[in-house]
Ligand SMILES: [Zn+2]
Ligand SMILES: [Zn+2]
């Protein structure tokens with residue numbers, strides 16, 4: 001990332017790299033500033049999101065044995081994926097090994113019963129910091145892309 005890149009909208013210099021609470025990195029146009037009262041940007045609202053370079057890990061893919069890489073998506077989600085996996089933006093298809101593992105979801109068991117089925121609830125904290133209560137019987141099957149079990153979900157206000 002070049003430091004001297006000017007704002008493509010207005011030509012002003014961009015700010016230093018700012019890291020948000022959820023770990024996302026961005027640079028704002030210095031001709032704009034956040035107005036907390038109107039909850040709008042005054043001036044230029046250009047934001048350049050920075051996608052960190054993937055890091056090679058000292059871990060092997062459980063599917064094919066190739067090295068894994070650590071990636072951070074522009075939504076701040078961390079994931080490990082197989083280094084043989086490549087995405088072709090032209091054909092919009094992925095090739096290579098499809099192993100991927102999302103990180104950053106914390107799960108705690110709660111001493112609360114699901115109002116729908118009476119089973120225990122779990123408290124999940126996702127990478128963006130949001131919390132939700134889900135039923136412990138709820139399961140996601142990555143193969144069929146379907147959820148099974150109880151679908152109770154309650155987002156926590158933060
Ligand atoms: Zn600008
Ligand atoms: Zn693999």
Ligand SMILES: [Zn+2]
Pocket residue numbers: 114115116117118119135136137150151152
């Ligand atoms: Zn339930």
